Amino acid sequence: MMVACLPCSLDLNRARGGVVVRGEQAASTEGHRMARLDRSLIAGVPAFANLGAEALDDILSRAQIMRLLKGEAVFRQGEPAERFFLLLHGRLRVTRINAEGAQILVRFIAPNDMFGVAMAIGAATYPGTATAAVESLALSWPNAAWAELIAAYPSLAVKAMQSLGARLQDTQDRVLDLATQNVEQRIAGAVLKLARQAGRKTGEGVLIDFPLSRQDLAEMTGATLHTVSRTLSAWQTKGLVDCGRQKVVVRDEQGLSAIAAGGR
Amino acid sequence: MMVACLPCSLDLNRARGGVVVRGEQAASTEGHRMARLDRSLIAGVPAFANLGAEALDDILSRAQIMRLLKGEAVFRQGEPAERFFLLLHGRLRVTRINAEGAQILVRFIAPNDMFGVAMAIGAATYPGTATAAVESLALSWPNAAWAELIAAYPSLAVKAMQSLGARLQDTQDRVLDLATQNVEQRIAGAVLKLARQAGRKTGEGVLIDFPLSRQDLAEMTGATLHTVSRTLSAWQTKGLVDCGRQKVVVRDEQGLSAIAAGGR
């Protein structure tokens, strides 16, 4: 618990000199950075792997850093896409809403993920809304930097393509799940996936390390929050999970996997 | 019906000199082309827009052409991905199956679409199975050509990224539909989409111009063929569609749109 929080706090502090806080200064304008960004900020980003120190500095020199308060939106669905982003710390929820007002949770963005690359895929507006699930820290670049960066560092284009491909595979798997599995299987799958990508071992099991409500799980699985609540309650009785307000701890990964696979 | 077959037959004949027919010669081996491929074959391909005649010839010189009989698979899910493809004529169904054997129809591939670009997105195997819905004609390149081609023609990478992005958007919309709409709305949406991308005007309405079974629509929408059958029958009674064996004609696009939008 405390161990995990430390790097976050440290990094937030370390970068604070260059932070543009929304409200003081709008993130969509070109804010003046008050300090040079440290290249260690992005040294561990998969998209920037294999790039040298000068490359990282070059990339960072075009970036703006922004701190996001919990609940704050980075961009909203339908807004003109003028910048693209990289999450440094925290967690973002991406939602999409249709004409009738029904909403799904598209994905959670983890640190070191690029997001909002609408322009790179030929979209003029953001196709979803990104909101900070916890206080977060992100870098952003103007769209114009995209073409310049991939021209200067072609490996970036390859990496971007691969991560886009992985997301396409993921999304197609989700279609397959929605079309062929029942609600309980889908909820189990979603919880397991979250535990793997954001889990932290505790004495009691694997805690999903950010606030996750029943409504979130419902929007991830195409269920209602009522059904999610009933399902989690039943699992708790069986000792599969331990859950509370916006909290889920997986106690029996095996058992959940069996449910996800259809062993009911 | 007959009119639609003509361009197909014409093109199949025009290219026949270079056709490698499966069975005579396996498509995954490097077959000798018997005639030079005409660059007009790919002049209209969006991915190759803005490229000069020499570029097209260069691209074609690395390609192999293949004819696909109805029902024949280009590649199967899980196979090592060694080549990528471009559909010249015809129509392919791409399906994906999960561990329990449940299957969905991922998409129909139309002429001028690239497909099987698994390697470009970092997948070692094909994530789905591509089967000819009608007799078809395709080009293929070995994976190694991908890196060479995007290095030589960078606009290709941009185009590929954009088409991948469009597919991701499409797939996410499908998740939204599955999670929030009822079966009738989803079927209406699927039929309208197909009518737009493969529709041919006839006296009676817009014919979806390839064999489309109730089972296909069921696998596209996450429904059963029974429900699809009942739904189409009801629509036929109302005069919205005219359908028969593997045939759907949209007679009232407005009406279907209203259903898809939830005006029930």
Next chain:
DNA sequence: CGAAGTCTTGAATCGAATCAACGGAAGTGG
């Protein structure tokens, strides 16, 4: 002509949504 593939339609069932009411925790402001 038989066989396989496609489609239709009725009846029964069931999973999950909807409707409804309430309990408790967290945040807000005086």
Next chain:
DNA sequence: CCACTTCCGTTGATTCGATTCAAGACTTCG
């Protein structure tokens, strides 16, 4: 610090859409 509001979660009762089960008709093709 306490009252008030808002957000989040639980649980029962009821309803309904869509699947499942079942049987048969029509088409195409070898």
